[in-house]
Structures are given as structure tokens and as C-alpha cells.
Amino acid sequence: MRDVDYEKIEKAVTMILEAIGEDPEREGLIDTPSRVAKMYAEVFEGLNKDPKDYFKTVFNENHDEVVLVKDIPFHSMCEHHLVPFFGHAHVAYIPRDGVVAGLSKLARAVETTARRPQLQERITSTVADAMMEMLNPIGVYVVIEAEHMCMTMRGIKKPGAKTVTTVARGIYEHDDVKRAEILSLIKMD
Structure with a gap:
């Protein structure tokens, strides 16, 4: 499986914020792209696992x-x-x-x-x-x-x-x- 590309997620989130009319440099949003990238790595960690492995x-x-x-x-x-x-x-x-x-x-x-x-x-x-x-x-x-x-x-x-x-x-x-x-x-x- 592929590793999570944090940088790509951060760029995408920045683009989404800009697309909805937000300022990604606003104080509350500065670290949001990084936080979202870390969250996605966690909530999608099952992509690198097979549930069958638990029954070996x-x-x-x-x-x-x-x-x-x-x-x-x-x-x-x-x-x-x-x-x-x-x-x-x-x-x-x-x-x-x-x-x-x-x-x-x-x-x-x-x-x-x-x-x-x-x-x-x-x-x-x-x-x-x-x-x-x-x-x-x-x-x-x-x-x-x-x-x-x-x-x-x-x-x-x-x-x-x-x-x-x-x-x-x-x-x-x-x-x-x-x-x-x-x-x-x-x-x-």
C-alpha cells in the first residue's frame, strides 16, 4: 500500500479553503491543512490493513x-x-x-x-x-x-x-x- 502523502493533502485542503472563499492564512486556519492531513492518516489507516489478518x-x-x-x-x-x-x-x-x-x-x-x-x-x-x-x-x-x-x-x-x-x-x-x-x-x- 501507499504511504499517506501529507503534503498533497495539505495543498488540497488549502485549495478547498480558498475555493469556499476562506483565507487559509487566517489565524484559526493556518494549521488546519496540517491537522486535516494528520486526521486523514488516522481515519484512513485501514487502507493499509487486511481484516483477514486478525483471524490467522x-x-x-x-x-x-x-x-x-x-x-x-x-x-x-x-x-x-x-x-x-x-x-x-x-x-x-x-x-x-x-x-x-x-x-x-x-x-x-x-x-x-x-x-x-x-x-x-x-x-x-x-x-x-x-x-x-x-x-x-x-x-x-x-x-x-x-x-x-x-x-x-x-x-x-x-x-x-x-x-x-x-x-x-x-x-x-x-x-x-x-x-x-x-x-x-x-x-x-
Whole structure:
């Protein structure tokens, strides 16, 4: 992957400030291009990572029932408008032959996938597909709920509206009972 070109980002931000009629030399804006470049390096650091890497280390635990990590907070940047969206992910799987991943790896996969210009639908499917490929579970179910600033700040201007995306793989694609079980576990407080 390519390294972040801080200088190019700084020049682009300076040009944007000028294009909207601002003075990039104004006291409050002097360091803004540099701050934005550093922020972009941080919020897009997932471009240089593969969520599958988190599932290379597994454990054998003789566990063959649902594993669910819910309410994983995340933030990302809408690739259409480069404004944030944020929310929670719920990631579940049923291990095959007792093969389990560390619980933090599910959250890390969400975080890495979210830290790039992104679509919510793609985060949902990328996490599920990485788990299917690397863990070979009986099934994976991923639910993401997020608020998109592109719907809050502009366009329709509906703050508080949430988008929910789901991806079912393996047994969850066709087993309504298993799917209902996951959804009830996600709703539990």
C-alpha cells in the first residue's frame, strides 16, 4: 500500500479553503491543512490493513454454539461525501469443529474495515466474508446500525435516522430459527 502523502493533502485542503472563499492564512486556519492531513492518516489507516489478518490465530475450544460480540462502536467516512458515519456493529458466528477467534479480533476486523473511505454495506459484507474465509465457521451474521452525517448535515437533513445493514453467511442464510436467535440476542440488554 501507499504511504499517506501529507503534503498533497495539505495543498488540497488549502485549495478547498480558498475555493469556499476562506483565507487559509487566517489565524484559526493556518494549521488546519496540517491537522486535516494528520486526521486523514488516522481515519484512513485501514487502507493499509487486511481484516483477514486478525483471524490467522485461532484456538480450539470445543465450543459449537453462538459467539456474539455486540455493540462494537465504530466510525467511518462515507466515500461519496467524505463525511463521517458512525454506529455499532454486532458480529456473530457459530464455530466449526471448536475453532474460535479471540473476541477482540471481531472488533478489530470491524475497526480496520471501517477505517477507509467506505460504504456501510461494504463494511458489513467484508467483515462477514473475512470470517467465513479464515475461520470456516458454520455461519456468520453481521448487523451494523449507523447514522450518516451525509443524511444529517446535507441533502435530506434528517438527524437521528439510522441505517441498518445485515449480512448472513452459511447456516444463517437459510435457517430462520438461527437467524431469529441472533436477532433476539442482539436486542437483549
